[in-house]
Amino acid sequence: MPQSVWQKLLLRKMTEHTLNFDSLDLSPETVLLEMGYDKIKPEKEVSKILYSIFEDVAALTRPSCTFQLLKGETGTSAISLEKTTTLNVGTVIAKLLAGSERFAVFAATAGSAFQQYQDKVKEKGDMLHTFILDTIGSCIAEKAGDKMESLLEKEIAGYRHTYRFSPGYCGWPLKEQKEIFRILENRPCGILLSDVFLMHPIKSISGIIGIGNNIQERKYGCDICQLETCYKRKNKKKRHDTDK
Amino acid sequence: MENLDSLYTAILKGQLEEAVRLTNEAVSSAIPPQTIIDNYMTKAMEEVGRRFENHQAFVPELLLAGRAMKGALEVLKPHLSGGASSHIGKIVIGTVKGDLHDIGKNLVASMMEGCGFEVINLGIDISSEKFIQAVKEHKPDILCMSALLTTTMSYMEEVIEALKTAGIRDQVKVMVGGAPVSESFARQIGADGYTENANAAVCLAKTFVA
Numbered sequence: 001m002p003q004s005v006w007q008k009l010l011l012r013k014m015t016e017h018t019l020n021f022d023s024l025d026l027s028p029e030t031v032l033l034e035m036g037y038d039k040i041k042p043e044k045e046v047s048k049i050l051y052s053i054f055e056d057v058a059a060l061t062r063p064s065c066t067f068q069l070l071k072g073e074t075g076t077s078a079i080s081l082e083k084t085t086t087l088n089v090g091t092v093i094a095k096l097l098a099g100s101e102r103f104a105v106f107a108a109t110a111g112s113a114f115q116q117y118q119d120k121v122k123e124k125g126d127m128l129h130t131f132i133l134d135t136i137g138s139c140i141a142e143k144a145g146d147k148m149e150s151l152l153e154k155e156i157a158g159y160r161h162t163y164r165f166s167p168g169y170c171g172w173p174l175k176e177q178k179e180i181f182r183i184l185e186n187r188p189c190g191i192l193l194s195d196v197f198l199m200h201p202i203k204s205i206s207g208i209i210g211i212g213n214n215i216q217e218r219k220y221g222c223d224i225c226q227l228e229t230c231y232k233r234k235n236k237k238k239r240h241d242t243d244k
Numbered sequence: 245m246e247n248l249d250s251l252y253t254a255i256l257k258g259q260l261e262e263a264v265r266l267t268n269e270a271v272s273s274a275i276p277p278q279t280i281i282d283n284y285m286t287k288a289m290e291e292v293g294r295r296f297e298n299h300q301a302f303v304p305e306l307l308l309a310g311r312a313m314k315g316a317l318e319v320l321k322p323h324l325s326g327g328a329s330s331h332i333g334k335i336v337i338g339t340v341k342g343d344l345h346d347i348g349k350n351l352v353a354s355m356m357e358g359c360g361f362e363v364i365n366l367g368i369d370i371s372s373e374k375f376i377q378a379v380k381e382h383k384p385d386i387l388c389m390s391a392l393l394t395t396t397m398s399y400m401e402e403v404i405e406a407l408k409t410a411g412i413r414d415q416v417k418v419m420v421g422g423a424p425v426s427e428s429f430a431r432q433i434g435a436d437g438y439t440e441n442a443n444a445a446v447c448l449a450k451t452f453v454a
Contacts, residue, residue, distance in 0.1 A: 036302040043258055046304040127354040128307040134347050174395055196342050196395070 016066045016189050017151060021058050024143040028054045031136050050132050053121075057136055060117060064189040065108035065148035067209075069155070072103045079103065079208070087179055087208065090171030097162055100210030104152050105180055106164065107188040107206040108144035110137050115201035137203035145205050152209065162215050166207035167197070180206050248275070248284050251316070255288035258308020260315045267316040277320040281330075281360075289313055289359050293443045303351065306443060310358020317360060331362040333453035336378045336416075337388040338366035340399040345392035348422060348442075352388060355442040356449060372399075372406035379407065379416055385453050388445070389435075391422040400425075401433035417452045421445060 028050050032042060042050075072081040077091045081103060089097065097103075114137060122130050145164060152161065168174040177197040181188070184206070192200045199206065248270060254262040270280050292309040295301035321330045335356050339349045346368045353365045364382050366374060379387055387407075391397040400420050407413040417436040420429075430438030436452070439445040 035304065036299065040300055040302070042302070043305055043308060045258060045308055127350055128304060128311065131303055131307060131347065131351065168393070174393060194344070196344070196393075198344055 014066055014068045014185065014188075016064055017147070019063045019065065019144060019147050021061050021063065024063065024140065024147065026139055026143050031132075031139055034139055035132075035135050046128075046132070049129060050136075053129065053133055054136060057114065057117065057133070057140075061114045061140060062111045063109060063114075063140055063144040063147075064111060065106065065144050065151070066184065066188045067104040067106035067148055067152055068183055069211075070103050070105060070183070072100070074098050074100055074210070081105075081183070085179055085183065087176055088173065089165065089176075089208070090173075092170040093165045093172050096165065096216070097208070097210040099212050099214035099216065100162065101212035101214075102156075102159075102210075104156075104161070104209040104211060105183045105207075106145075106148050106152075106209060107180070107184055107191055107204065108141060108148045109189045109191050109199075109201050109205075110140040110144065110203035112190055112201055114140065114203060118202070141203040141205050149209070156211055159211050160213055160215055160217065162210040162217060164205075164207050164209050166205060177206060180208070248280070251280070252284045252288045252291075255285055255309055255312045255316065256291055258305060258312050260308075260312045263312040263316045264319055267319040271319065271323055277323045280320060281317070285313055285316055286360075289446075293447065296441075296443045303442070306355060307351070307358075310355050313358045313360075330360065332360040333385040333449065334362045334364070334382060335386045335388055335449065336364045336366065336375070336382055336384040337390070338370035338375060338378075339368040339390045339392075340396055340403065341369055341371045342399060343391050343393055343396035344368050345390070345422075348392065349388075349390035352390070352421065352442045352445045355446050356388075359446045359450070361446075361449065372403045375403050376406050376410050376412070379412055380410070384416060386417045386419055386449055388419045388421070388449075390420075391425060394424045397422065397424050397429065400435065404434050419445065419448065419452075 031050060031054065070081045072079050074094055074097050077088065077094050079087045079089055079094065079097060081087065118133055118137060121133050149164065165172065167176040167180065174197045177193055177199070181193045191204045194200060251263060251266040251270065254266055267280065271277070289309060292301055292305055296306055317330050324330055337349060337353050339346055350365070353363045357363045364378060364384065366378055375387065389400045389403060391400060404413070404418055407416070407418070419437045419439065420435045421439055425438060427438050437448045439448050
């Protein structure tokens with residue numbers, strides 16, 4: 001990509017994209033898979049509740065996403081963006097971002113309408129409904145993240161990009177959300193950051209993606225991270241023990 | 245009345261209305277409540293727990309069964325003799341200070357209730373003072389603490405220290421859980437137990453009140 005095009009991209013005003021729920025390519029079957037139902041079918045009651053909630057959610061949810069392109073350099077455990085901001089991503093994520101020439105700082109959310117619906121369901125106190133809705137929300141946030149990546153790919157056509165990485169994973173301190181939000185002008189897609197660095201709406205994601213032709217496309221995984229307290233490592237161990 | 249095996253199946257499959265109907269019938273047939281609980285209801289919960297551990301059932305099935313069990317226990321409550329309680333123990337539970345996550349904690353609370361524990365759910369962002377106050381007031385058998393963040397899990401140790409300072413550490417078992425928490429962390433902070441899911445939490449809690 002010519003430098004002039006890059007320059008234009010880097011200077012462009014950050015755009016928030018409102019997403020059509022149908023465009024997320026999310027189905028109740030995907031949610032069932034997320035809850036663990038692969039070979040085993042759920043009880044009829046579970047399916048009934050899931051399909052009913054899913055219909056409500058599809059009608060009211062307006063997810064959105066945004067990203068900001070920045071110049072930067074990767075160090076051994078940190079990234080310097082525009083020579084003004086340092087993100088202490090840790091050695092694991094820094095390694096995964098190595099080779100990046102540009103970076104996209106992003107946020108995506110299921111949105112405030114979903115959050116309000118979730119609050120109402122929670123208030124009723126039925127844990128089964130709450131749990132199913134929570135799983136749907138997690139799926140929506142991830143699918144909104146996928147859409148954000150598609151939009152990014154259109155802008156950086158011809159370049160490769162890394163997977164997305166977020167504060168709170170693989171040794172990147174959660175408090176660094178503050179820097180991500182500062183870059184994204186503090187309230188991207190209406191997402192608020194609390195004083196303990198949690199996002200609201202809860203079903204939101206944020207983080208960074210590396211861009212360049214010399215990057216390695218490697219996902220998070222226990223082979224690249226030694227964090228003993230990570231739930232992904234615990235889940236992997238559990239699956240391993242069960243399969244024995 | 246129908247065979248009580250139907251009650252076992254109703255709870256196992258999480259059929260609340262059917263479980264309540266069959267429990268009412270069993271009571272009308274003068275079957276001792278403790279027999280209904282021990283031989284059918286508890287066994288159904290144990291079976292759904294076994295299926296969960298073996299990946300033959302998932303969290304929604306646990307919740308469905310817990311809901312049916314809770315409904316059936318409500319029917320039996322007035323019929324328990326000699327002032328006996330339908331509860332097998334009392335639990336105080338909360339998410340520690342600085343942490344606002346409650347799905348996992350509520351899941352454990354729900355399963356504990358379904359399996360016969362009385363549960364006092366303090367909510368989220370709970371300070372050590374509030375935990376201490378709740379232990380003094382409710383005198384639970386077990387205090388359960390939850391955290392989803394590596395930044396907040398260390399607060400569990402503060403609560404345990406506060407229990408010691410208040411002189412009530414020996415009066416209550418302490419269980420901890422949450423995504424970043426581990427067995428070694430639990431040992432390190434002086435908790436009595438750690439479990440990695442709601443079903444295992446119920447199993448461990450039962451051993452503490454046995």
